[in-house]
Amino acid sequence: MERKLERLFTWFLLFFFLVLFVTTWQYGAKARLAPLVFLTPALVLTVVCLFRVSRIKHSPFPVAEEGEGDSFEVDAPFGEEVKMMVWFVLFALLIWLVGFLVATFVFMMVYLRLWAREGWVLSMILALSSTLFIYLVVEVGFKIILYRGWIFS
Amino acid sequence: MDVILKGFSAVLTPSALVLLIIGVAFGNIIGFLPGLGGVFALAILIPFVYKLPPYEAFALLLGTHAVINTGGAITSILINCPGEAACAATCFDGYPMARQGKAGVALGAAFMSSAMGGIFAAIFLMVMIPLIRPIVMSFGPPEIFMLIMLGISYIASLGSGSTVKAIVSGLMGLMFAMVGFEPQTGDARYNFGTLYLFDGIDLVPLTVGLFAIGEMISVGTLRGKGLAQKIETVGSFSDIWEGIVVSIRKWWLVLRCSAIGATIGLIPGMGGTVASFITYGFARQVSDHPETFGKGNVEGVIAPESANNAKEGGNLVPTLGFGIPGGAGMALLLGAFIIKGIDPGPGMLKENLDLIYGLILILVLANIIGALMCIALSAPLARLTLIRGPIISVMVVLLCFLGSYAVRNSFYDVIATLVFGILGYFMVKARFPRAPLLVGMVLGKAAELNFHLAVQLFGPLFFLRPISFLLLLLVILGLFLPKLMERWKKRVAYGT
Numbered sequence: 001m002e003r004k005l006e007r008l009f010t011w012f013l014l015f016f017f018l019v020l021f022v023t024t025w026q027y028g029a030k031a032r033l034a035p036l037v038f039l040t041p042a043l044v045l046t047v048v049c050l051f052r053v054s055r056i057k058h059s060p061f062p063v064a065e066e067g068e069g070d071s072f073e074v075d076a077p078f079g080e081e082v083k084m085m086v087w088f089v090l091f092a093l094l095i096w097l098v099g100f101l102v103a104t105f106v107f108m109m110v111y112l113r114l115w116a117r118e119g120w121v122l123s124m125i126l127a128l129s130s131t132l133f134i135y136l137v138v139e140v141g142f143k144i145i146l147y148r149g150w151i152f153s
Numbered sequence: 154m155d156v157i158l159k160g161f162s163a164v165l166t167p168s169a170l171v172l173l174i175i176g177v178a179f180g181n182i183i184g185f186l187p188g189l190g191g192v193f194a195l196a197i198l199i200p201f202v203y204k205l206p207p208y209e210a211f212a213l214l215l216g217t218h219a220v221i222n223t224g225g226a227i228t229s230i231l232i233n234c235p236g237e238a239a240c241a242a243t244c245f246d247g248y249p250m251a252r253q254g255k256a257g258v259a260l261g262a263a264f265m266s267s268a269m270g271g272i273f274a275a276i277f278l279m280v281m282i283p284l285i286r287p288i289v290m291s292f293g294p295p296e297i298f299m300l301i302m303l304g305i306s307y308i309a310s311l312g313s314g315s316t317v318k319a320i321v322s323g324l325m326g327l328m329f330a331m332v333g334f335e336p337q338t339g340d341a342r343y344n345f346g347t348l349y350l351f352d353g354i355d356l357v358p359l360t361v362g363l364f365a366i367g368e369m370i371s372v373g374t375l376r377g378k379g380l381a382q383k384i385e386t387v388g389s390f391s392d393i394w395e396g397i398v399v400s401i402r403k404w405w406l407v408l409r410c411s412a413i414g415a416t417i418g419l420i421p422g423m424g425g426t427v428a429s430f431i432t433y434g435f436a437r438q439v440s441d442h443p444e445t446f447g448k449g450n451v452e453g454v455i456a457p458e459s460a461n462n463a464k465e466g467g468n469l470v471p472t473l474g475f476g477i478p479g480g481a482g483m484a485l486l487l488g489a490f491i492i493k494g495i496d497p498g499p500g501m502l503k504e505n506l507d508l509i510y511g512l513i514l515i516l517v518l519a520n521i522i523g524a525l526m527c528i529a530l531s532a533p534l535a536r537l538t539l540i541r542g543p544i545i546s547v548m549v550v551l552l553c554f555l556g557s558y559a560v561r562n563s564f565y566d567v568i569a570t571l572v573f574g575i576l577g578y579f580m581v582k583a584r585f586p587r588a589p590l591l592v593g594m595v596l597g598k599a600a601e602l603n604f605h606l607a608v609q610l611f612g613p614l615f616f617l618r619p620i621s622f623l624l625l626l627l628v629i630l631g632l633f634l635p636k637l638m639e640r641w642k643k644r645v646a647y648g649t
Binding site: 002005006008009010012013016017020023024027028030031033034035037038039041042045046048049052075076077078080081083084085087088089091092095096100104107108111112115116117118126130134138142144145146147 | 204315317318320321324325327328331335337338340342343345366369370371373374375376377541543544546547548550551554555558559562564567568571574575578579580582583584585600601604605608
């Protein structure tokens with residue numbers, strides 16, 4: 001799975017750099033000089049990465065692995081992590097819809113009950129205290145007007 | 154002398170001291186929570202920098218960063234799980250000591266040697282700043298541009314993963330920095346018709362997303378489980394005191410390991426992990442009882458703990474002196490300087506020398522307060538590791554979204570945080586390091602400006618000027634030498 005992800009991500013990077021490369025040519029000579037200096041090696045090296053990744057895929061013999069590099073401390077199954085990502089996207093969506101205060105309370109209740117499988121009491125206490133905390137500290141304390149959401153604004 | 158006094162007095166104000174204590178407490182907590190590191194802590198705090206005056210902001214940030222490894226020792230010793238990668242070497246002897254009922258001694262020794270290492274780091278920084286000042290002041294745009302390339306290449310090549318991927322990551326960061334108005338012509342670049350991208354990508358959503366959200370995606374999967382499952386007992390205060398006394402008695406070892414740590418910190422990209430493992434090996438070599446290492450020798454705790462805190466002082470030298478971050482944490486600190494309108498490097502050495510001395514005092518105070526806090530609160534703090542993953546995860550994500558939103562009161566920054574969080578997650582999965590991206594993003598604007606100035610002043614062959622050429626050689630050497638040495642070592646090991 002990780003190799004597949006690696007290959008897909010490298011293809012995505014190549015596409016990303018290609019889009020930037022094409023876009024760069026629309027700018028004036030001065031404005032495109034530095035981006036081109038950085039983009040050219042970026043494109044070449046991404047192709048090198050792609051070549052390396054596909055060599056690992058097609059080689060009938062074991063190919064020397066690279067070091068791990070960056071990694072998370074918690075080694076969770078990919079499916080679980082995708083679900084977490086979906087939860088976070090839902091949280092952002094809810095903030096967009098109903099604003100920070102309502103979204104925090106609703107999301108925390110649902111998330112803690114359904115995903116974290118915490119009890120009603122703990123979920124309620126955490127949801128309520130978090131909502132109160134952001135209202136008192138951020139809105140009253142720091143005087144930052146929190147986003148009210150698409151529905152309420 | 155006036156500059157030193159000005160810097161010190163600005164730190165010794167009630168507001169700066171309170172924020173320093175808050176930062177130290179936060180750093181200790183993040184330090185001993187496995188899975189959450191120094192970069193994560195700084196990423197969370199960066200949004201607050203906007204609202205604070207410079208000294209207060211850096212008291213909070215540097216206070217947090219300076220003590221991350223001090224707190225990290227608690228979990229290394231009590232649960233055999235390093236709170237920070239740099240504390241991994243502490244597990245080798247710290248945990249066996251805890252199993253033998255000497256957890257208090259190990260903790261006391263770790264806290265004291267961390268504090269001593271941190272104070273050494275501050276002295277090291279104080280000595281180094283006047284030494285590098287004339288060198289830095291002689292640099293022009295070509296040298297600064299090459300220096301930026303050197304910083305990115307060192308961070309790319311010295312990581313444990315693929316150098317090619319790390320360079321791609323750094324170049325991606327440089328490209329993110331190109332979004333928005335071009336500084337000389339005013340051309341709007343890479344906004345793809347969206348108003349949000351006209352001003353460029355803000356550093357806060359990028360750092361918060363890249364380093365905090367990705368981590369929380371993985372921590373949130375620990376349903377019904379805490380970051381740790383079982384904790385060894387800390388022991389009494391007299392045990393901790395015994396550890397403190399042992400560290401003081403072994404001052405010569407602390408001093409040597411701190412010196413090694415601070416020197417390693419001078420090289421961008423060489424993290425605390427390298428420093429602590431090298432000094433662990435060094436302590437074993439110079440020990441009277443090398444056979445007891447790995448079985449609970451207190452020297453195996455003292456050596457890495459003093460080195461990983463001393464490394465921060467070394468790391469600050471290229472960050473403050475040259476504007477080249479020593480690592481991802483320092484890149485964030487550099488970003489904070491830029492947010493506050495301070496230009497690290499020659500400009501800072503000329504105009505903000507008082508702030509540098511202020512930072513030195515912050516480093517000293519943070520290490521003392523951090524050690525005292527850990528001594529007093531290690532037992533109750535260690536229990537925080539039992540908090541279940543999904544609870545930590547949702548609280549942190551809420552803070553991330555709020556922090557990003559608060560910078561410009563824009564909901565688009567929340568979306569940007571999420572996008573960069575998902576990008577960071579996939580980067581880790583695809584084994585692309587995130588630190589070079591951050592460094593590229595932080596240094597991108599300066600790189601472009603100095604590149605244009607260098608071309609205008611000296612033509613396209615500006616890199617052939619003596620110092621620039623030397624730096625170019627160092628870039629090439631930095632990129633290829635570590636991998637060549639690795640191959641050579643493998644060949645020697647296999648006898649081919």
